[in-house]
Amino acid sequence: MHNACHLDCDILGVVGVLYIISTPIGNLGDLTLRALETLRFVSLVVAEDTRHTRKLLAHYDVRVRMLSYNKHSPPSRLAQILSALRDGDVALVTDAGTPSISDPGRGLVLASHEAGILVTALPGPSAVLTALVLSGMDTTNVLFLGFLPRRQTDRREKLREVRDLPYTLVLFEAPHRLRRMLRALHEGLGDRALSTARELTKLHEEVRMGTISSEIEYWTVHEPRGEYTLVVAGNEMGGTPERQGDPLTRVAVLVAEGRKVTEAVHTVAREMNVDRRELYATWISSRCG
Numbered sequence: 001m002h003n004a005c006h007l008d009c010d011i012l013g014v015v016g017v018l019y020i021i022s023t024p025i026g027n028l029g030d031l032t033l034r035a036l037e038t039l040r041f042v043s044l045v046v047a048e049d050t051r052h053t054r055k056l057l058a059h060y061d062v063r064v065r066m067l068s069y070n071k072h073s074p075p076s077r078l079a080q081i082l083s084a085l086r087d088g089d090v091a092l093v094t095d096a097g098t099p100s101i102s103d104p105g106r107g108l109v110l111a112s113h114e115a116g117i118l119v120t121a122l123p124g125p126s127a128v129l130t131a132l133v134l135s136g137m138d139t140t141n142v143l144f145l146g147f148l149p150r151r152q153t154d155r156r157e158k159l160r161e162v163r164d165l166p167y168t169l170v171l172f173e174a175p176h177r178l179r180r181m182l183r184a185l186h187e188g189l190g191d192r193a194l195s196t197a198r199e200l201t202k203l204h205e206e207v208r209m210g211t212i213s214s215e216i217e218y219w220t221v222h223e224p225r226g227e228y229t230l231v232v233a234g235n236e237m238g239g240t241p242e243r244q245g246d247p248l249t250r251v252a253v254l255v256a257e258g259r260k261v262t263e264a265v266h267t268v269a270r271e272m273n274v275d276r277r278e279l280y281a282t283w284i285s286s287r288c289g
Contacts, residue, residue: 016043016085018112020105022098022124026201028059030125036060038122043088046081048103052095071104078111085117098126102146102172127200128170131229134207135168135195138234143167147174148181159188169232175224182219185232186212191273193233198226211270236271247272251283 019038024030039045039062047053050066057064067084069077069092084090092099092108099105112119128144143162148171149155162169173181175198185194189212196208196215204226208215212232247268254264265283269276 015087016117017089018085018109018117018119019089019091020099020109020119020121021091021093022122022126023053023056023093023096024201025096025125025127025130026199026205028056030201031056031060032122032124035122035124036062038089039064039091041089042091044081044084044090046090046092046105046108048094048099048105053093069104069108073104078108081108082111082115082117085112085115096125096127098124101126101128101144125201127172127197127227127229130200131195131197131207131231132168132170134197134200135209135231137168137193137195137231139168141167141234143169143234145169145171147172148184150177152184155184156188159184163189164235166234166236168234169230171230171232173228173230175226175228178224178228179216179219181230182212182216185230186216189232189235190271192235192270195231197229197231198224200229202226233270236267247274247279248283248286251279 019042021035021038022032023035039057039060042064045053045057045064045066046069047066048068048070050068053066057066067077067081069081081090092105094101094103094105097103100109109119132139132142143165145158145162148158171181185192191211191213194210194212194215196210196219197206199205208218210218250268250272251261251264254267255261259267261283262280265280266276268274269279
């Protein structure tokens with residue numbers, strides 16, 4: 001692998017290769033063999049936080065020079081890394097997961113491409129994919145939102161942009177902002193199916209399946225701990241609640257598409273924020289009348 005990369009670099013007239021390496025999101029055993037091999041032979045590891053990455057490298061007895069690169073780094077740091085890439089191979093890692101995903105590493109990747117440096121990625125752990133597959137929600141159309149804006153007006157605007165989309169939404173959130181975020185989701189999207197995942201791959205991993213409203217209730221009485229990845233069901237109707245029309249009509253449409261009545265009623269109750277039992281009773285009454 002090392003020799004092949006250097007042959008490619010020689011063609012480009014550049015010595016070094018930038019390796020984008022995914023690192024464990026919790027369980028240190030999730031580092032791939034290829035990632036470990038690469039970390040052992042590069043001349044420099046560029047990390048979001050060297051203190052965090054040092055623990056990972058020490059676990060695998062990897063000794064290599066490190067340099068931090070994050071949103072607080074001075075502009076000269078980028079030039080320093082590019083200079084190192086002209087002399088040898090460099091690995092880019094983030095604190096957890098895949099670099100450039102809600103991570104400042106994207107700037108280095110773009111600069112490397114512009115400088116004619118060969119860039120390659122070593123896939124591996126990702127909180128986005130892990131939470132998504134655990135949720136059981138639709139994976140055909142997915143929209144990753146990362147961290148929503150902190151300002152309330154900006155957050156509302158972002159949710160307004162996505163509320164009509166039939167895409168499963170994936171978001172990150174810190175524990176001290178979780179409750180506020182859940183309330184914002186309920187206000188901006190209505191009550192939808194929600195998977196709340198925290199401490200993924202760690203000892204205290206927890207994945208909760210429910211609705212936005214049920215999670216608001218739960219986390220009001222329980223203290224949020226750990227980093228959260230939220231997976232929210234998309235708008236299956238492709239329209240805002242104000243444009244969704246009569247609940248019974250929507251149930252009829254889903255039943256005509258082949259859904260079971262109980263499933264259709266559950267879906268419409270969640271989408272339109274109406275009582276499921278009352279909707280079911282009304283549906284039965286309308287069919288029998």
